[in-house]
Amino acid sequence: MAKALFVVLFKVIKxxxxxxxxxxxxxxxxxxxxxxxxxxxxxxxxxSTLGNGCAYFxxxxxxxxxxxxxxxxxxxISYYTISITIHGILKVIHIIKAIKVx
Amino acid sequence: xxxxxxxxxxxxxxxMGCVLILPHNTYAADVSGTTSFYIQRSNSGYGSVxxxxxxxxxxxxxxxxxxxxxxxxxxxxxxxxxxNLKQYYAITxxxxxxxxxxxxxxxxxITANYWVGQYVYPDRSPxxxxxxxxxxxxxxxxxxxxxxxxxxxxxxxxxxxxxLIGTFVPRANYNSVILGIGNxxxxxxxxxxxxxxxxxxxxxxxxxxxxxxxxxxxNIAPIVxxxxxxxxxxxxxxxxxxxxxxxxxxxxxxxxxxxxxxxxGGGIDxxxxxxxxxxxxxxxxxxxxxxxxxxxxxxxxESESCHSWEITDDFLGHDLTFPCINPQRYFGTSIxxxxxxITSIFLVYQFAMLIISAYDSFTSxxxxxxxxxxxxxxxxxxxxxxxxxx
Numbered sequence: 001m002a003k004a005l006f007v008v009l010f011k012v013i014k015x016x017x018x019x020x021x022x023x024x025x026x027x028x029x030x031x032x033x034x035x036x037x038x039x040x041x042x043x044x045x046x047x048s049t050l051g052n053g054c055a056y057f058x059x060x061x062x063x064x065x066x067x068x069x070x071x072x073x074x075x076x077i078s079y080y081t082i083s084i085t086i087h088g089i090l091k092v093i094h095i096i097k098a099i100k101v102x
Numbered sequence: 103x104x105x106x107x108x109x110x111x112x113x114x115x116x117x118m119g120c121v122l123i124l125p126h127n128t129y130a131a132d133v134s135g136t137t138s139f140y141i142q143r144s145n146s147g148y149g150s151v152x153x154x155x156x157x158x159x160x161x162x163x164x165x166x167x168x169x170x171x172x173x174x175x176x177x178x179x180x181x182x183x184x185x186n187l188k189q190y191y192a193i194t195x196x197x198x199x200x201x202x203x204x205x206x207x208x209x210x211x212i213t214a215n216y217w218v219g220q221y222v223y224p225d226r227s228p229x230x231x232x233x234x235x236x237x238x239x240x241x242x243x244x245x246x247x248x249x250x251x252x253x254x255x256x257x258x259x260x261x262x263x264x265x266l267i268g269t270f271v272p273r274a275n276y277n278s279v280i281l282g283i284g285n286x287x288x289x290x291x292x293x294x295x296x297x298x299x300x301x302x303x304x305x306x307x308x309x310x311x312x313x314x315x316x317x318x319x320x321n322i323a324p325i326v327x328x329x330x331x332x333x334x335x336x337x338x339x340x341x342x343x344x345x346x347x348x349x350x351x352x353x354x355x356x357x358x359x360x361x362x363x364x365x366x367g368g369g370i371d372x373x374x375x376x377x378x379x380x381x382x383x384x385x386x387x388x389x390x391x392x393x394x395x396x397x398x399x400x401x402x403x404e405s406e407s408c409h410s411w412e413i414t415d416d417f418l419g420h421d422l423t424f425p426c427i428n429p430q431r432y433f434g435t436s437i438x439x440x441x442x443x444i445t446s447i448f449l450v451y452q453f454a455m456l457i458i459s460a461y462d463s464f465t466s467x468x469x470x471x472x473x474x475x476x477x478x479x480x481x482x483x484x485x486x487x488x489x490x491x492x
Binding site: 047069 | 387411427441442457
């Protein structure tokens with residue numbers, strides 16, 4: 001359950017970020033392909049190592065604690081995602097209002 | 103204030119209740135059941151055989167002469183009692199067949215309880231617990247480790263009770279094993295009878311339970327070796343593929359140079375560009391790396407298997423492997439459940455505090471949303487900044 005919710009959240013965040021970062025990704029991929037590949041391989045290596053490491057230590061924890069920890073992390077991610085998004089939107093609206101073009 | 107306090111209480115106790123209701127022994131889902139056997143020495147000799155230990159001639163009593171000459175499996179009658187002499191007896195329980203679906207490289211905790219006569223005690227300590235799937239080939243069918251052997255008080259004064267807890271890791275899948283009680287040398291327990299007037303004191307009863315407690319990595323050496331061989335083959339194949347690809351690229355380059363049109367330009371490959379941009383998103387991958395880490399974490403936790411952690415030589419210069427750790431084996435089920443309960447309650451408390459903090463944070467956003475739109479006719483309200491006045 002927690003994993004399914006997390007996967008949905010992850011995909012939504014990735015799609016939104018992809019849309020916003022499309023120009024930067026395109027620039028990097030087109031003009032600096034080697035840097036793009038380096039960033040991708042570094043990201044994959046670090047995420048794989050850290051993910052497996054975290055999983056190794058979480059696996060030592062008792063089973064019920066593991067289950068609660070899954071939901072705790074999911075809630076934490078959701079909370080910060082929503083919070084940062086709302087604050088970002090508010091900030092943008094305040095900036096637009098401060099321009100007073102209209 | 104009162105409403106918030108009630109809300110906090112509600113959240114906290116609700117989550118506490120959830121934790122207490124949740125089943126604590128998740129690993130028990132792996133356990134397909136426990137089984138036990140029970141044996142009591144009988145005159146027929148089935149299941150247990152008393153016989154004099156020929157190697158202990160020093161205490162050898164002539165009263166056991168009626169056992170001499172009989173084969174090992176024929177057994178003897180109840181040993182005679184002689185109050186004046188120490189008597190040495192050996193007992194073996196090789197015929198105890200424990201029917202259980204043992205899986206290779208899984209860890210099974212076997213707990214055996216013994217009851218022996220009040221004036222009888224094991225000569226050797228600790229006892230061994232050889233395991234076999236037939237009458238031959240003890241111990242080669244798996245590894246057995248004694249975790250504890252102790253005498254305990256079971257509330258009866260007319261006998262002594264011993265408890266042996268061991269860990270069995272079979273090398274192959276077995277539907278049943280033959281358990282023998284004895285030391286690791288010759289599969290028997292030597293008992294010394296000191297003084298007795300009652301033959302019942304020599305009666306031995308044994309009961310045992312088996313429980314699966316997870317998988318083991320103690321016997322993965324052949325698998326690792328095979329994996330290494332497979333990896334070497336894959337490396338060789340990849341090297342050959344790379345060489346072939348290089349050759350192909352050279353050929354393609356030479357062909358392009360010779361066959362490229364000299365007139366118009368090649369144009370812009372929009373499809374290739376779009377595909378390249380959509381598939382390669384390095385900055386997005388970098389920003390979503392924490393989520394990727396958590397995704398890996400969730401996948402590993404959901405797999406519900408004890409796994410090791412291997413750091414490749416990309417970071418250290420050599421491979422570093424942390425073995426699988428199953429703390430339940432060391433703490434025992436009861437203590438592990440207590441630890442589970444305590445840590446769960448602590449985590450639920452933290453969870454509840456986070457929920458309350460999030461609730462406060464989101465409710466405080468209301469003022470910001472109110473400020474987002476200010477109607478013109480309400481320009482003198484309290485939210486509008488008053489420039490140039492008073």
